Amino acid sequence: MSTVTPERYAETAAAVEREIGKVIVGQRALVRDVLVCLLCEGHALLEGVPGLGKTMLLKTLSAAVDLEFNRVQFTPDLMPADIVGTQVLEQQPDGGRDFRFRPGPVFASLVLADEVNRATPKTQSALLEAMQERMVTVAGATRPLPRPFLVMATQNPLEMEGTYPLPEAQLDRFLLKALVPFPSAEELVAVVGRTTGGDATAVRTVADATELQAMIALTREVPVPSHLVEHAVDLVVATHPDKDTAPEEVRRYVRFGASPRGAQALILAAKATALLDGRPSVAADDIRDVAPGALRHRLVVGYEAVADGVTPDALVAAVLDAVPAPKVGLRGAP
DSSP states (O other), rough: OOOOOOOHHHHHHHHHHHHHTTTTTSSSHHHHHHHHHHHHOOOOOEEOOTTHHHHHHHHHHHHHHHOOEEEEEOOOTTTTTHHEEEEEEEEEEEEEEEEEEETTTTSSSSEEETTTTGGGGHHHHHHHHHHHHSSEETTTTTOOSSSOOOEEEOOOOOOOOOOOOOOOOHHTTTTTTEEEOOOOOOOOOOOHHHHHSSSOOOOOOOOHHHHHHHHHHHHHHHHOOHHHHHHHHHHTTSSSSSSSTTOOHHHHHHOOOHHHHHHHHHHHHHHHHHHHTOSSSSOHHHHHHHHHHOOOOOSSEEEEHHHTOOHHHHHHHHHHHHSSOSSOOTOOOO
C-alpha cells in the first residue's frame, strides 16, 4: 500500500470536498462528517427529511474518489437476500445444474441504505455483519466486501407510521450520526438553479481506492496523548446516569449511556478531524467537536425526555459542560 503524508492527506480531502461542493449546495458540516466516516472506515447515519440531497451526496462522493456506489431502497417487504445476495440455481453447459452466488448491492465500496428504518428488523440485521466485520456469510460461505467500505444510512424523522426504529446494537455500529438541516433561502435558490437546467455538473476524480486506503491507515497512526484518551472516556462515562460525573440532565432523562464504541468513535473521528485541518496530532477540541455526532445516537433516553422536549444534543451539551476540557492539549496550544 502506498504511503501518504499529512499534507497530502489534507490536500486530497480538500479536493474531494471541493468536487462535492460543485453539486451539493452548502451542507459543509454534513459533507465533512461523511468524509470523516470514510477516512475512519466507519459508517454514517443521516437523519433528515426527503429531498435534501443525501443520495446525491454519496453518489457525488463515489465519482470524486472513484469507488463503486450502490443504493438500496429499504421498504417493509425488503428481504435480507435483497441486500447481501443469494444462491441461484443455474443450468450448466453440460446439462447439469449448480448453485452460483449472486452478490447483492452490499458488495460495493459505498452503500446507501435509504430510509433504513422502513425495513423489518430481520432485514436491518442483514447489514450488521457487513458493517462490523466487512464481510458477508451466505449459505455457509463467507465473502469479503470491497475496501474501503462505507454504509451511509438515512432515516426520515417525520413519518413514523410503518417504520421500525433501529435497535441500539445497530445504531452503535454507526461511527457518526449527522442531522441534515433544511437549506437557507439563499442555498435553496442555488439548488433550484443547479437542478433545473440542462447542463449536469462534471465531477472530477481526485482520489482512488489505493490512496484512500493509505489515508485510512494514516488516520489510525495519528498519536493521541493518554490524557486526551482519558478525556474521551470521561465524556462517555458521564453519559451514564449511575456515574458520579453524570450531570443532572443525564440522571433525569437518560436510561443507558454510550457504549465503549462511543469512546472509540470520539478518538477515531478526532484523528481524522485533526488531519483534515492539517495537524498531525489530536487536540482536545477535536474530541469535543465530534462529540455530538459520536454520542447523540448512543444515548437511550426515557419517555421523560420526549415529554419535556429534551433532545440528545442537549444532553451531549450538558455532558460537555460537566466534563471540562483538559488544560493541556487544546487546539493551537504549545
